[in-house]
Every structure is written in structure tokens, then in C-alpha cells.
Amino acid sequence: MGLVRAAFEKVRQQKGQGTTEYAILVGVLVVIAIVAITLFRPKIEELWNAIATGINGL
Numbered sequence: 905m906g907l908v909r910a911a912f913e914k915v916r917q918q919k920g921q922g923t924t925e926y927a928i929l930v931g932v933l934v935v936i937a938i939v940a941i942t943l944f945r946p947k948i949e950e951l952w953n954a955i956a957t958g959i960n961g962l
Contacts, residue, residue, distance in 0.1 A: 941948065
């Protein structure tokens, strides 16, 4: 019985570890996105304005 309980505990710990790794990955991607948006803000605004102008011209 102790062996089965130990196996379940091991699986549960690994599942928690996977969730933590996923959360860290998402956090890193969010930071990268924020940095990219900050660095390329003028180009993004220029593109956005070009799209808006094109839509208004229809």
C-alpha cells in the first residue's frame, strides 16, 4: 500500500512542477512581449495608423 501511495505522490509532485514551469514560461513570454512593444512602439503606431487610414478610405 505504501508503494502505491508513494507513486501517486510522485505523479502529483511532477504535475505541480510542470505547472510551475508553464507559469514561468508564460511570464517570460509576457516580459518579452512588453519589451518588444516598448521598443517597436513608433513602428507599431505607424502601422496601426496606416491600417486605420486604409479602412477609413473604403
